[in-house]
Amino acid sequence: MRKKAAVWLSLALGFGMALSGCSSNSVSDDAKQGNQKAGEKLEIFSWWTGAGEEDGLKALIKLFQEKYPDIEIENAAVAGGAGTNAKAVLASRMQGDDPPSTFQVHGGAELNEGWVAAGKMEPLNDLYEQEGWMDKFPKALIDMVSKDGNIYSVPVNIHRGNVLWYNKKVFADNGLQPPKTFDEFFQVADQLKAKGVTPLALGDKEPWTATHLFETVLLGTLGADGYKKLWTGELSFDDPKVKQAAETFKKMLGYINEDHSSRNWQDAAQLVAEGKAAMYVMGDWAKGYFVNDLQLNVNEDFGYVPTPNTDGKFMVITDTFGLPKGVKNPDDVKKFLALLGSVEGQDAFNPLKGSIPARIDADPSKYDEYGKQTMEDFKNAELAPSLAHGSAAPEGFVTKVNQAINIFVTQKDVNSFIGTLVSAAAELKK
Amino acid sequence: METVKIAPAKETAAVPAVRKKRKWTADHWLAAAFLAPSVALIFLFVYGFIGWTGYVSVSNWNSLVPDWSFAGLKNYQYLFQDFRFQADLRNTLVFTVLFIAVVIVLGQLLAILLDQKLRGESLFRNIFFFPMALSFVVTGVVWQWLFNPSTGVNLFLKPFGLDSKWYTDTTIAAGFHWGKIEFGIPVAMIAVVVAAVWQMTGFAVAMYLAGLRAIPDEVREAARMDGATEFQLYWKIILPLLRPITVSVIIIMAHISLKIFDLIYAMTGPGANFVTDVPGVYMFETTFRGNYYANGAAIAIVMLLSVAIFIVPYLISSRKGGS
Numbered sequence: 001m002r003k004k005a006a007v008w009l010s011l012a013l014g015f016g017m018a019l020s021g022c023s024s025n026s027v028s029d030d031a032k033q034g035n036q037k038a039g040e041k042l043e044i045f046s047w048w049t050g051a052g053e054e055d056g057l058k059a060l061i062k063l064f065q066e067k068y069p070d071i072e073i074e075n076a077a078v079a080g081g082a083g084t085n086a087k088a089v090l091a092s093r094m095q096g097d098d099p100p101s102t103f104q105v106h107g108g109a110e111l112n113e114g115w116v117a118a119g120k121m122e123p124l125n126d127l128y129e130q131e132g133w134m135d136k137f138p139k140a141l142i143d144m145v146s147k148d149g150n151i152y153s154v155p156v157n158i159h160r161g162n163v164l165w166y167n168k169k170v171f172a173d174n175g176l177q178p179p180k181t182f183d184e185f186f187q188v189a190d191q192l193k194a195k196g197v198t199p200l201a202l203g204d205k206e207p208w209t210a211t212h213l214f215e216t217v218l219l220g221t222l223g224a225d226g227y228k229k230l231w232t233g234e235l236s237f238d239d240p241k242v243k244q245a246a247e248t249f250k251k252m253l254g255y256i257n258e259d260h261s262s263r264n265w266q267d268a269a270q271l272v273a274e275g276k277a278a279m280y281v282m283g284d285w286a287k288g289y290f291v292n293d294l295q296l297n298v299n300e301d302f303g304y305v306p307t308p309n310t311d312g313k314f315m316v317i318t319d320t321f322g323l324p325k326g327v328k329n330p331d332d333v334k335k336f337l338a339l340l341g342s343v344e345g346q347d348a349f350n351p352l353k354g355s356i357p358a359r360i361d362a363d364p365s366k367y368d369e370y371g372k373q374t375m376e377d378f379k380n381a382e383l384a385p386s387l388a389h390g391s392a393a394p395e396g397f398v399t400k401v402n403q404a405i406n407i408f409v410t411q412k413d414v415n416s417f418i419g420t421l422v423s424a425a426a427e428l429k430k
Numbered sequence: 431m432e433t434v435k436i437a438p439a440k441e442t443a444a445v446p447a448v449r450k451k452r453k454w455t456a457d458h459w460l461a462a463a464f465l466a467p468s469v470a471l472i473f474l475f476v477y478g479f480i481g482w483t484g485y486v487s488v489s490n491w492n493s494l495v496p497d498w499s500f501a502g503l504k505n506y507q508y509l510f511q512d513f514r515f516q517a518d519l520r521n522t523l524v525f526t527v528l529f530i531a532v533v534i535v536l537g538q539l540l541a542i543l544l545d546q547k548l549r550g551e552s553l554f555r556n557i558f559f560f561p562m563a564l565s566f567v568v569t570g571v572v573w574q575w576l577f578n579p580s581t582g583v584n585l586f587l588k589p590f591g592l593d594s595k596w597y598t599d600t601t602i603a604a605g606f607h608w609g610k611i612e613f614g615i616p617v618a619m620i621a622v623v624v625a626a627v628w629q630m631t632g633f634a635v636a637m638y639l640a641g642l643r644a645i646p647d648e649v650r651e652a653a654r655m656d657g658a659t660e661f662q663l664y665w666k667i668i669l670p671l672l673r674p675i676t677v678s679v680i681i682i683m684a685h686i687s688l689k690i691f692d693l694i695y696a697m698t699g700p701g702a703n704f705v706t707d708v709p710g711v712y713m714f715e716t717t718f719r720g721n722y723y724a725n726g727a728a729i730a731i732v733m734l735l736s737v738a739i740f741i742v743p744y745l746i747s748s749r750k751g752g753s
Contacts, residue, residue, distance in 0.1 A: 088718030092496070114721070116496035205699055260578040261702035262598040396493065399720030401516055410600045410703030 041074045041331035042336060044321075045100035047086035048353075049079040052288035056353035060156075064339050065347050071332050076200055084206075087395070094120055099324035101333045107144040107155055108391025109231070115322070117149045122323040122330070123150035124337065125170050131338055131382055135173040136359050140383045144391060145320055153322035154341040157355035160217045160374055161315030161386045162307040165270050165280045165290070168300065170197055178279075178305045182220065182248055185308045189255045192278050199255040201277035203268030207406040211388040213281045214249050214405060220309030221245040224382035231385070231392045233428055237421040246414045253409060260409075270294070272302065283389075287370055288354025290347070298370050314381035317389045369402060393428055400424035480734065487727035494721050505728040515729070516611045517704040518712050522736070524615050525708065526687040528623045529630075533683055534676060536627065537634025542664060544635065545642045555639070559632040566629065570696030573625035597621040597698045600705050616705035618698065626693055630686065634679050641675040642668070677744070684740040689733060709733050 048057045054077070061073050066358050078086035083104070090103055096113070105111045113117050128134055128151050134142070137155060143332070145153045157223050166178050168175040174195055179185035189199035204210040219227045222241050229235035230242070257277055260268070269286050271277035273294045280286065290296040298304075306313070321340055325335050339345040346357035356375045385391035390398055407413075487505055490497040509515045544554055561569070576582035577596035587594060597618045605614030645668060653663050691710030700707035700715075709729050717726030 084719050088714070091718055091721065094494075095496075114494050120494075204702070207700075259595070259598050261600070262574075262578055394493075394719045396722060399715065399722075406700060407513060407703055 040103075040332065041072045042329065042332050043074045043076050043101040045076045045078070045086070045090060045103035046319075047078055047104060049077045052285070052292045053353050056349040056351075059348045059352055060207070060345060063145040063345060064336055067339065068332075068335060071335070076373050094118075094324065097326060099327055101329060102321045102323060102336060104319055105153060105322060106386075106390040107153065107316075107320045108385045109143070109394045109397075110390030111145060111153055111320065111322065112147040115324070116152050120325055120367040121152045123152060124154065124323060124324055124334075124362075125151050127154075127341075128336055131341060133341055136341075136361055138360060138378075138383070139360060141316070144316070144318065144385060145322075149321055151203070154337045155318045155320045155358035155375060156340050156346060157319050157350050157353060158358050158374075158378060159283045159285060159317040159319075159355050161212060161283045161317050161389065162219060162310045162313065163280060163282065163284050163286070164305050164307045165269070165272060165286055166303050167275050167278055168276045168303050170275050171303070178303060179308055180305065180311060182217075182308045186251065189252075191297050193255060197275075198257045198271065198277040199231070199279060200252060201268040201271040201280040202253075202256040202259075202260040203263030203265050204260050204406070204409060205262060205264045205267075207402040207409075208388045208398075209265050209268070209282070210405045210409050211402050212283070212386075213252070214245070215387045215392075216281055216307040216310060216315065217249045217252070218242070218245045218387075219313055219384055220307060220314060221248060223295065224313050224384045228392075231387075233425070237425050238418055242421070243414060243418055244416055247406075250408075250412050250414060253412065266293075281388075283315075284370070284374065291354070291368075298368060304370065312381050313385050314378055314383050316383050317386045317391060319355075336421035351363060353368070397424055397427040400427065467602075481731050482729045483734075484512060486724055487731045489724050489727075491723040492721070492725060496723075497571045501724065505724045506732075508725065509728055509732070513610045514700075514704050514707060514712060515709070516609060518707050518709045520613055521613055521616060521619055521684045521704075521706065522688060522708055524619055525626075525690070528615075528620070529687045530680055530683045532623065532627045533631055533634050534679055536631045537638050537679065538669070538672070540631065540635045541638030541642055542668075544639055553709070555636070559636045561629045562632045564629065566626075566693040569625050570693045570698075573621070573628070574697045577600060577621045577624075577747050597701065597706060600702045602705065616701075618701050618705045622694060622697060622706055625697060626687070629693070633682070637675050637679055638672060641672045645671055646735060681740055681744050684739050688736045690738070709736075 003044070044057070044061070046057060048054050057075065057077070061075060064071075065073060078089050086104070090100070093099060099120070099351060105115065111121075128142075141155055141158075142151060145151055145155060164178065170192070171178065174191060174197075176188050176191060177184075179188045192199040202209060218230070221244055222230070222235070226235055226241060230237065235242075236294045242409070257263075257268070263271075263388065265282060265286070266289055268277075269280055269282060269289050273290060273296055283303075285299065290302055291298065296302055319339060323330060323337065327333060340349075341359070341360050343357075343359060344356075346359055346362050347366050350357050350362075351368075354371075356367065356371050356378060358360075360379060364375055367375065387393055387398065387401065393401075401421065401424060404417055404424065407420075408417040488501055488503065490499045490501045490504075492505075532553050540558060544551060548554075574597070578584070579595050579598055584592075584594060584596075595617075599617040601617050602614040603611045603617055605612040607613070628708075648673075649667065650663060658666070689710060690708055691714065694706055694708050694711055695714070698706040700711055709732060713726050713729040713733070716722045716729060
């Protein structure tokens with residue numbers, strides 16, 4: 001009898017181990033079953049966990065729940081690294097055929113060359129027609145979320161990448177005007193340096209911030225058309241103009257704070273807020289940080305101009321949401337996407353997030369001074385897709401550029417930098 | 431504690447030779463039944479996945495769309511020509527050597543001091559062992575604050591005219607060019623070594639303390655009778671007796687340092703010019719940010735092989751020692 005009991009025990013143990021061995025599978029199975037019982041939760045996947053962006057997302061979710069109280073929502077946000085951690089989680093979920101109901105993805109190459117090319121997204125043309133969106137979003141923006149004539153996601157906001165933020169007091173004290181061209185930039189920077197103020201703040205603990213600075217230099221040097229040609233292969237990376245941009249970038253690096261590699265983008269913004277540094281190139285989420293976290297006032301404590309030579313040009317970063325293939329509740333997801341693309345949804349989300357609406361017919365009175373002006377600029381400016389934020393080129397290329405930039409910031413070797421860009425460009429023409 | 435494990439392992443190795451000739455009894459079948467599930471699971475989830483990773487590393491799967499076609503050693507070739515990976519290998523080597531050396535020296539020293547039968551010993555034991563209870567992520571974040579150029583220890587150092595940049599320093603000490611990279615000790619890596627040593631020394635102390643306690647008092651007394659000084663006693667007799675523990679410490683520390691990811695990821699990331707980058711961080715970014723699955727798998731295999739260089743000779747020697 002004892003033997004028998006022991007055999008049963010061993011079998012039970014073995015079974016238990018088998019279960020614990022595949023714990024990751026069993027958890028997701030449980031989650032799936034839970035979903036079925038709860039009538040398919042609507043899982044919204046994003047990396048909006050910071051101040052401002054989280055408030056915006058929650059406002060959207062609240063609005064949705066008022067309209068559809070029966071649909072349960074799960075906010076599956078993953079924090080950290082300007083979305084890089086979330087993208088890693090998303091990649092493993094998508095590869096494992098366990099997609100979230102809808103997820104945040106930057107319009108442009110990140111969507112089109114990534115998930116659409118991998119055959120993981122449903123087209124949303126019928127939703128666009130049903131909601132009458134075709135003339136409500138700018139055509140250039142719809143093109144950014146389309147591939148081969150199909151539209152794959154709904155833009156919820158627009159961020160501008162090419163903004164030069166500056167400390168008003170530092171500029172006023174030194175009798176300086178914010179620079180409009182590279183020449184003016186270096187003149188101003190020299191004067192500031194002579195006064196003992198760090199001219200330009202940079203926090204490249206995560207190298208995308210340096211890539212962000214470089215792309216604005218590229219845009220300022222090449223113009224919007226030349227810049228866009230880089231991504232279609234019409235302009236090679238060893239073009240003299242690209243080299244000139246790299247030289248300008250290198251010169252700029254001579255004016256940054258010494259401890260740049262230990263700071264992230266917020267830490268660098270703080271330098272400008274405290275008046276330790278005078279200027280900062282960052283997307284307009286920096287405004288959200290200045291206003292929401294540091295309690296500064298637009299045009300009193302800090303001012304803004306387009307980065308050198310980019311007046312009338314608009315580096316677009318757009319957050320969009322799409323419908324992955326294989327979700328069980330596509331109708332609920334479409335209801336959410338419809339709200340996301342509506343004037344109501346965009347005006348609930350964007351004032352809190354600090355971005356501007358992607359629609360051209362949103363209500364400007366809901367936005368602050370900076371928002372109003374940027375909405376005006378967005379209508380008239382030449383749009384250019386951001387490289388650092390995945391709109392211009394596939395993630396693989398962006399990763400390689402980030403690596404090249406990381407090395408360049410220290411070694412400042414223009415030729416080797418251009419060489420790396422040229423060899424990485426093989427990624428672009430697949 | 432670890433010494434206790436090492437000793438019986440040698441004895442059991444001798445047992446199967448006797449057993450071979452006997453018939454399998456019910457007990458053996460039962461033992462096999464107990465072991466079978468875990469053996470099967472380990473073959474699937476450990477060796478199976480290693481094999482899988484190995485296959486991915488020679489495939490063309492370098493985008494979101496899986497591509498199983500055979501690529502040969504292309505991914506490895508790319509890696510070894512890559513500046514970042516060369517820097518990683520240098521960093522890993524520097525980190526491993528410094529980390530293990532300091533842990534062993536400090537561990538022996540503290541264990542010997544603790545072994546002096548002082549009062550409140552258990553309190554000190556806990557103080558030294560406490561950092562082990564933290565995760566590397568916590569250690570990384572805390573030391574990042576401590577070493578931040580504008581805060582932490584620098585606030586105490588500045589009045590003395592010391593303005594250290596710690597982990598933001600991009601210089602490579604004693605550097606000479608070797609291929610694309612500058613070979614030498616990246617100064618920023620030293621800050622990481624300090625954090626890692628802080629975390630792991632307690633473990634070495636505990637191991638050495640157990641080892642010291644296992645040495646019978648008669649040995650010390652005999653040496654003293656023969657007129658050995660305390661220094662000679664430790665240098666000539668005690669430390670040589672602790673050698674098996676040093677081997678265990680090296681093996682354990684080496685596999686930690688060769689695979690290290692979380693400490694560096696939390697503390698410095700790749701660092702400017704990749705002065706604090708390691709294969710673990712590169713593997714994570716390549717695979718999950720760049721979607722270069724095959725390249726990432728190749729890095730993982732290189733990491734596995736580097737650990738195997740330490741572990742396999744140890745396994746072989748411990749088997750030989752038993753028979």
